[in-house]
Amino acid sequence: xxxxxxxxxxxxxxxxxxxxxxxxxxxxxxxxxxxxxxxxxxxxxxxxxxxxxxxxxxxxxxxxxxxxxxxxxxxxxxxxxxxxxxxxxxxxxxxxxxxxxxxxxxxxxxxxxxxxxxxxxxxxxxxxxxxxxxxxxx
Numbered sequence: 001x002x003x004x005x006x007x008x009x010x011x012x013x014x015x016x017x018x019x020x021x022x023x024x025x026x027x028x029x030x031x032x033x034x035x036x037x038x039x040x041x042x043x044x045x046x047x048x049x050x051x052x053x054x055x056x057x058x059x060x061x062x063x064x065x066x067x068x069x070x071x072x073x074x075x076x077x078x079x080x081x082x083x084x085x086x087x088x089x090x091x092x093x094x095x096x097x098x099x100x101x102x103x104x105x106x107x108x109x110x111x112x113x114x115x116x117x118x119x120x121x122x123x124x125x126x127x128x129x130x131x132x133x134x135x136x137x138x
Contacts, residue, residue: 003078006138008108011048012079012126018042019112020119028115032085035114036072039083043075050075056103071100080109089113089125097127107132 022038036052043050056069073081082097089111097109109127116123 004136004138012108012110014048015075015081015110016124018046023114023119032083035085036083056100080106082111084113085115086113087115101129105131
């Protein structure tokens with residue numbers, strides 16, 4: 001299967017749908033780790049492949065550096081998902097996700113904050129980069 005922008009958009013829609021389901025059942029105000037475990041289960045139930053707590057390699061001049069960067073979820077080797085459960089979103093969260101996208105050469109990322117009233121309207125933010133823009137649309 002060829003990866004396209006359309007495929008990535010559909011996959012991110014499925015990820016956000018899974019997050020909405022978790023939020024609908026669990027509500028707001030819990031720790032990020034609770035939402036992380038619940039979202040992992042919801043993705044499994046929906047047969048969406050992912051890796052949790054993936055160690056992101058940082059390579060300098062052919063040598064892997066000890067940076068210990070991790071992303072919450074890496075879905076189908078394509079979309080980085082960063083989870084939060086905070087009262088206020090901070091620009092540093094965006095920067096962290098963008099760094100992860102570039103280090104993994106991933107075309108798309110989704111930042112999800114479970115401490116909100118409505119995930120779709122206020123609790124998610126999607127990012128793309130040059131890897132995404134180079135993909136065919138369909």
